[in-house]
Amino acid sequence: MAEKRNVSYVPLKQPIVFTVEGFIITRQQGYPLFVASLIVYAVMLLGNITVVTVIATDVKLHKPMYMMMCNLAACDLLGGTTVMAQLMSQFLTGNKTIGYVAAIVQVFCVHTYGSVVATILSAMAYDRYIAICQPLHYHAIMTTTRLVSLCFVAWLIPICLVMILLILTVGTPLCGTLIMHVYCSNSAILKLACIPTPINDIYGMCTIYSVTLGCFLVIAFSYVKILKACIIKQEKNSRSKAIQTCASHLTIYFLFEISGFTIFMTYSLQDISPNTRKFCSILLFIVPPTVNPIIYGIAMKDIRTRIVNLFKSNISSK
Template structure:
């Protein structure tokens, strides 16, 4: 560790985010761009939630889980992008210790909760398509609440344990070489190696991702088999469209994760490129997801059109 020879810092600690290597003048146009992207993200996700909340026909398990995914996307996107906009606008890249821990908690929760929610959505589609006659008896309100609770609970508990391990670690530096605070960026400031923290983080992350992948692989394999057997063309097409949107979102998210992993391990990649890939992780999925749902799911698309006609266009 680069900080081993230093004296441990005392509280209160104020970190400084390294951020992008840009001038103050370059920060202003970047703030405008980031603000526009964030506004589009908010508009798209809040529109989906509003449409679902105001239409009783959409008060179904699939759409309730979709609202949980929206909440998760907004959590990750808001925490990262508001910090980024503040840095671009003011040039002040300082962040307090508690704020850094909270930011890391929110971003890591986003990173783990997205696959668990998508796994719950895959199970819901499996029951709906493969066991349609028993769907309402299986996907009761109680089971829906339980699935949503577990999706969040598993992610939150895993991250809480990780951050509790980190809180007691003495730090010998204050420069976080990132655009936002994360578990790894804080651990790099530790006065001595932290193998337990690193091993736990890797095991928790990959175990969860492996489990959610297996659940989704099983669910969609069964769904694909059922779609091949189905005689009704309309039902088959609707099932394929719905599952395609879920799979597209999952693949897009995992590509964003893989992009971060590869750029941080490949030699010769510039620091700005690495940081840009880290920002893509919290910008692209939350911004694109509402578009994917709007294009692939007729119920959402139709209700969005009705919503804008009644609220935006003059009568």
């Protein structure tokens, strides 16, 4: 909830330049942190760009499951870049200022990332449900049109919800410029409001719970059906293949949810240092985008084979 402020305060006039508090460190400590962040970001970029490139360039991988993975990798690039780019700049230069428009863009990207990952994972769970529980009708159900529609809706719904959130936020008068966070979020900006913002708060909470609960129900329904199908299947090979196919998806989902839950836990505990709390708040934008491509490479034989062949061909050509 955004804190209530005295309505007698004079709202700030445009152009507004925010100062992001960020991590409380010295300039000397910023350089090694920049190097560490750069390494993590490079691994994130390499992994996700490789996944997108392999799937996009190989016609044999133009299947629903892999195309959804491609969308997830693109979303991971959006979320990771949005936070890591500004974080590395803070570590290297010590400059923690950000313009109003840039702050709003970052808010849009941050919240879109969190929502789109959830909706794409729901679409992936539905795809696995159809593939395992209705294998004979899979190609008739998961047509190219259905696949495009699922991916389009997975992006459209979160973008529309976040746009409404930003419309409410942009019209709010602000009386401060210090954002007590590592990056710009909607709640962090609303804490600077001159007036109470009940509509923004209620809409924001309803959006978070609706997306989280809705996606959880879709995933839970899909995997309950999948579990029943695996128990009924008599063929050991079919059962093990179905479990192996779903393991990577569930791992990615739980990794994402645990990273998100960590944010709420750290902000509800009072005995945590500010730097620790802020570090936990960026795990959602570091851990899933960095680890997801590794999970794809280990669990998905087709992707692993294509990546190995890609590197072999590049080495042989040189």
